[in-house]
Amino acid sequence: MGANTYDAVIFDNDGVLTTPTEYDVLVEAMRTALETVSDTEPTDEHLETLISPSVASLRQVAETHAVEAETLWRAREQAAIAAQRAEITAGRKHLYDDVAALEQLGVPQAIVSNNQHETIKNILEHLALDGFEVWYGREPTVQGIKRKKPNAYYLESAIDELGVSNPLYVGDSRVDVTAAEKAGIDAAFIRREHRHEYELPTTPAHEIHSLEGLLDLV
Structure with missing residues (x-):
């Protein structure tokens, strides 16, 4: 066990708990969304x-395609949710093997992701990911864009709901580290293969290469 007295661990999802959604899948989902609401190529x-x-x-x-931003965003979110659900059920978007280490942490756990709340729900249900007392994905509205990381809104909401004072946030991106700083908590940056040469604007409290590294911190 670590000596940092963290009373909870909060996780980003994509690139931390599950593999990232393939970029080409997201591009095609965006194409579907635009074709749903606009005749402009x-x-x-x-x-x-x-x-x-x-x-x-x-x-x-939205202005270029002569559609309301809110209408376009709803179509965008629906297309992204559907595309990622298909990736999950097909097994192309899956849990990392080291997620099993979370069972040994012994503190409350939560998820705070910039992905849609419904997508996180689908991951929890389809991949049988248990043990998370609280989970937040981005609400599928324009307001959700404003609240996503690096804004600390959802992270602070999760901390409040957990009722903890010194959680550790585990992420794989600049926005994760920045959101943790804004929330006044430590970040553990997980440098998986897709982040091999990824640079951060500031140095996080911890850097790990596997979720098993958390067992030395918590």
């Missing part, structure tokens, strides 16, 4: 923007 730039837009860039794409 989408450009590659618009498809890439919709994968992770700001509110401003979403509105810009």
Whole structure:
């Protein structure tokens, strides 16, 4: 056991608990969304923007396609949820083997992800991922874009719901480390294969290469 007295561990999902969704799958989901609400042929730039837009860039794409931003975003979320559900059920989006180590942590656990709340629900149900007392995905609204990491909104909501004071947040991206800093808690950056040469803006409290590394921290 570690000596950091963490009273909970909160996890990002994609790239931490489950493998990331393939980029091409997301691009095709964005194409489906735009074709659902617009007759204008989408450009590659618009498809890439919709994968992770700001509110401003979403509105810009929506204006180009003569559709309300909220309408486009609903279609985008529905398409992304459906595409990722298909990846999960087909076994292409799956748990990392080292997720089994979480059973040994002995503290409350939660998930805070920038993926949709419904997608996290699908992961928990289809992959039989147990042991999480609290889980937050992004709400499928324009407001959800504003609240996603690096904003600490969902992370702070999870901390409040858990009723803990010193949790550790485990993530695999810059926004995870930044959100933890904004929430005033430590981050453990997990450097999996897809993050081999990934650079961070600041140094997190911990860096691990497997979820098994948490057993030395908690």
